[in-house]
Amino acid sequence: MSHSTILFVYAAPVPRMTRFPLFPVEPDKFALICIVCLMLVGAVFMMSRAPAKSEQPAVALPNDALSALPASAVAASGPAAPAPASRYTVKTVAGQPTFFDAANLAGLSASVAHRVIEALRNRVDFRRDWKQENQVSFVFDTKSAAAHTDDPHPAMPAAVRVVTDAGEHDIFLYKNLKGEAFYYTKSGDRARGGFIRYPLAFRRVSSTFSSRRFDPVLRRWQPHDGVDLAAPAGTPVHATANGVVTFAGQQTGYGNVIEIRNRPPYSTLFAHLSRFAKGIHAGAKVRRNEIIGYVGSTGWATGPHLHYEVHVNDVPKNPLTVSLPPAEPLHGKELSRFASRSAELEGLL
Known part of the structure; x- marks a missing residue:
């Protein structure tokens, strides 16, 4: 009888693998891979939140370059410079x-x-x-x-x-x-140097300009071509504008009187003066605000006062309301320069 050898082969059981579409690995290894990925993602996220530091030195821009940048860019580059103080x-x-x-x-x-x-x-x-x-x-x-x-x-x-x-x-x-x-003035007229309204420091207007006034001396109605300004005797009387004296002497009714030819078409008259200032005579040049005489009561006057007249084209006008000419105004480039400056200053008033 022949002997037969029987061979037994042991085959260990092969564990079954769970396969994923992209990762054909075992579950425990897959979990480990996921944890590692999450840690990497977290590290990247934290690094993205940290401020970026540049190793290059900052470059200062010149002033003209800064002026060419938008306002937002200049503001972002650093603290704004203080505004210049007003002059x-x-x-x-x-x-x-x-x-x-x-x-x-x-x-x-x-x-x-x-x-x-x-x-x-x-x-x-x-x-x-x-x-x-x-x-x-x-x-x-x-x-x-x-x-x-x-x-x-x-x-x-x-x-x-x-x-x-x-x-x-x-x-x-x-x-x-x-x-x-x-x-x-704003229009470019010289504020001083033309006419002044009043020729003296007076107490009151004792008689007004009128086309028909009762004269207290002559006792009759007649025009009053000026104003009477009451003031103590000896009060200085000033020229109200530059001009040339055309008469300095006595006139009936007016007593001591001075007539001045001012810038055409204006002329002025001062009456009832006690005396004239030194150097006042026909042909003398006088300046605005210069003393030409002193208050008195010469002529037909009931008390010390100045009778003052303003004539325009030889026609008497009310000295208290007549339009008075300014000094020589600005012209051309002067006026343009002045207009720019006065507009700036007017905005501050």
Whole structure:
């Protein structure tokens, strides 16, 4: 009998694999891979939140380059530079009994306040028109040469506005091409240097301009071609504009009288004077605000006063209301330069 060898082969069971479409791996290895991926994603996320640091040095842009950039770009590049300080300061004063008090409170010296009053004299009678509730504003140029002296008082104001019951009155300081500084109105007319309204400091108007007035001396009705301004005897009388004396002497009724030919078509007359100032005679040239005589009661006068007349083309006009001509106004390039400056200053008042 033959012997047969029987061979037994043991085959270990092969575990069944779970296959995924993209990862044909076992579940425990798949889970490990997922954890690692999540950690990588988290690390990338944290790195993206950290501020980026540039290793290159910052490059400073020149000023002209900054001016060419948009405003948003300049603002983002760093803190904005402080705005330049204004070259002007404005001081407004109200509630003062006189203009001089208001000017003093604003820091003006007496001489500067007087010059401002002279510039506004054609428009405001500060002795009669000023009231305590009135207001005045001064604009000072802090970069002017006069502003950097040892004088504790401000220099001449660059602009002035006086507000009274009659309205607003503005003047602007302007240096012309000759280097001369004067005050001008907004229209470019010289504020001072033309006519002044009143030739003296008087107490009251004792008799008004009239086409028919009863004369207290002649006891009859007749025209009164001027105004009588009552004032103490000896009160100085001033020329109201530049001109040439055409007569200085005595006239019936007028007593001592001075007649002046001013800029055409204007002329002025001053009567009942006690005496003439030195140098006043026919042919003498006089300047605005120059003393030409003194109050008296010569001629047909019932008391000391000045009889004052203004003629336009030889026709008598009411001196208290007649339109008075300014000094020579600005023209051409001067007017254009002044208009630009006055517009800037007016915006500050």
